[in-house]
Amino acid sequence: MTFLPLVANLTTAAAAAPARSRFALALRRPREAQARILARILRANEQSQYGTKHDFASIRDAREFAERVPLTDYDTLSPWIERAARGEEGVLTGSPIRFMEPTGGSSGMLKLVPYTTELLAEFSAATMPWLCDLVSRRPAIAFGRAYWSITPPARVAARTDGGIPIGMGDDADYFPAPLRALLRRSLAVPGMVSTAPDVATCRYLTLLALLAAPDLSFISVWSPSFLTLLADALDEHFDSLLHDLAYGTIGARVPTRLALRVVAELPPNPPLARALRRRFGRSAPRDLGEIWRGLTLISCWTDASAGRALGGLRERFPKVEIQGKGLLATEGVVSIPMLGRGFPVAAVASHYLEFLDPRDGRSFGAHEVEIGGTYEVALTTGGGLYRYRLRDLVRVEGRLHRAPQLSFVGRADRASDIAGEKLTQPLVEHALGMAARAAGVDARFAMLAPAWTPTPHYRLYVEAPAAQAHGLAIALDRELLGAHHYALCRSLGQLGPVEGVSVREGERSYERACADRGQRAGAVKPPALESTPGWDRWFEHGDSR
Numbered sequence: 270m271t272f273l274p275l276v277a278n279l280t281t282a283a284a285a286a287p288a289r290s291r292f293a294l295a296l297r298r299p300r301e302a303q304a305r306i307l308a309r310i311l312r313a314n315e316q317s318q319y320g321t322k323h324d325f326a327s328i329r330d331a332r333e334f335a336e337r338v339p340l341t342d343y344d345t346l347s348p349w350i351e352r353a354a355r356g357e358e359g360v361l362t363g364s365p366i367r368f369m370e371p372t373g374g375s376s377g378m379l380k381l382v383p384y385t386t387e388l389l390a391e392f393s394a395a396t397m398p399w400l401c402d403l404v405s406r407r408p409a410i411a412f413g414r415a416y417w418s419i420t421p422p423a424r425v426a427a428r429t430d431g432g433i434p435i436g437m438g439d440d441a442d443y444f445p446a447p448l449r450a451l452l453r454r455s456l457a458v459p460g461m462v463s464t465a466p467d468v469a470t471c472r473y474l475t476l477l478a479l480l481a482a483p484d485l486s487f488i489s490v491w492s493p494s495f496l497t498l499l500a501d502a503l504d505e506h507f508d509s510l511l512h513d514l515a516y517g518t519i520g521a522r523v524p525t526r527l528a529l530r531v532v533a534e535l536p537p538n539p540p541l542a543r544a545l546r547r548r549f550g551r552s553a554p555r556d557l558g559e560i561w562r563g564l565t566l567i568s569c570w571t572d573a574s575a576g577r578a579l580g581g582l583r584e585r586f587p588k589v590e591i592q593g594k595g596l597l598a599t600e601g602v603v604s605i606p607m608l609g610r611g612f613p614v615a616a617v618a619s620h621y622l623e624f625l626d627p628r629d630g631r632s633f634g635a636h637e638v639e640i641g642g643t644y645e646v647a648l649t650t651g652g653g654l655y656r657y658r659l660r661d662l663v664r665v666e667g668r669l670h671r672a673p674q675l676s677f678v679g680r681a682d683r684a685s686d687i688a689g690e691k692l693t694q695p696l697v698e699h700a701l702g703m704a705a706r707a708a709g710v711d712a713r714f715a716m717l718a719p720a721w722t723p724t725p726h727y728r729l730y731v732e733a734p735a736a737q738a739h740g741l742a743i744a745l746d747r748e749l750l751g752a753h754h755y756a757l758c759r760s761l762g763q764l765g766p767v768e769g770v771s772v773r774e775g776e777r778s779y780e781r782a783c784a785d786r787g788q789r790a791g792a793v794k795p796p797a798l799e800s801t802p803g804w805d806r807w808f809e810h811g812d813s814r
């Protein structure tokens with residue numbers, strides 16, 4: 270271990286202390302904190318074209334804001350965003366756009382989210398208290414390097430027609446400028462790795478960097494399946510990776526310029542390679558914590574459908590603590606986790622949050638929501654998103670001081686209705702969990718999707734032997750019959766029973782399909798329900814047992 274990561278981590282934690290204090294105050298007075306954030310956003314952008322149209326200058330409080338400014342989504346804001354992307358100034362915000370971050374919607378359409386200095390500061394208002402909490406409650410994290418997977422792998426540098434960069438420079442850009450250089454010193458994987466020409470090469474270079482970091486103490490990824498797929502690649506290339514670690518070579522096809530930069534950043538380390546070879550031979554251990562013995566915590570999605578992938582993650586890291594990531598989207602932060610607090614807490618010091626009643630669309634502030642209630646989240650941010658519907662559903666599980674603690678329930682817009690059955694993500698997620706217990710099936714991957722032939726029905730793609738896939742499908746169909754509209758459609762013959770399909774490498778196949786539709790590899794979360802058909806072509810069928 271070198272002292273550089275320790276110095277960088279402790280300095281970062283110390284610099285984060287004021288943000289943590291502001292967040293702690295906001296938790297006790299969320300109404301006042303949210304009012305200040307809304308006022309700041311309105312005043313900063315009242316001269317923008319969007320602010321002028323909706324008369325931001327005369328809006329005095331949250332009630333007037335909700336009355337005068339309509340709820341939006343990407344479709345309604347896209348004409349404004351497209352104008353900004355072409356280089357027109359002052360469209361959505363008073364300050365210039367620094368870059369646009371790509372993200373994919375449930376339809377697969379690529380979206381570009383504008384980022385300003387103010388929006389990055391709002392992200393910092395959430396991430397800095399979280400980091401401070403991690404280091405103060407898990408001090409061992411400070412003694413090693415971290416792996417952050419935020420930017421998409423195999424990223425290609427691009428600009429909009431107006432010359433605005435697409436994608437942030439590297440993962441450290443989420444944090445305040447004075448700390449970025451320090452944070453880069455504590456990262457195990459150089460940012461340049463994300464510029465590899467494809468996902469497989471990016472994974473190989475990532476693993477090479479991680480093997481060169483025996484002091485790895487913290488991992489932050491989006492989906493747990495991203496890490497299990499990375500572990501699969503380690504199994505496949507372990508022998509080659511140890512050779513490269515020993516001799517300073519790269520056993521993957523990498524552009525020369527990138528290869529030279531990687532080799533310069535990751536010099537050969539024969540003693541470390543020999544030590545790993547002595548301990549593990551030519552194959553990686555099943556418990557990857559044996560390679561990184563100082564690995565203290567993994568941060569990833571754990572709610573809703575992501576929870577099914579946790580079994581595979583825990584199998585590869587059985588002794589490492591896993592912390593749910595809260596609800597953090599490309600557009601903004603809804604909640605952040607705090608160790609020992611049960612559920613993530615609303616990010617009341619970052620953006621202006623609204624909680625919409627799914628039944629009638631009424632808007633509530635963070636201080637007004639009821640414990641046990643389910644709400645759809647809308648954000649107003651310094652990046653130019655106003656009353657923006659994330660289409661994420663959250664349930665209020667409790668309060669930390671006066672701020673709500675939230676769990677992610679599912680997507681409000683991933684409903685499937687091919688015959689009037691009205692299946693939703695939360696409904697299928699719950700039914701699938703009940704069915705798995707009833708059938709005694711513990712599948713790493715299970716996803717329901719509509720099929721039109723030979724009659725309309727649903728296919729359940731399961732990473733399990735055919736007999737188990739069939740049994741789980743029968744149990745799921747039985748559970749879904751408890752839903753009125755599904756039972757009616759089945760009784761009328763409008764829907765056939767759920768069909769179980771055994772597949773191999775479900776997570777990898779789903780990731781490949783989503784990447785083909787424009788979503789980011791590594792930020793893909795396999796759902797319990799997909800509303801579109803045609804998934805057979807993406808999945809390899811499993812065995813026939």
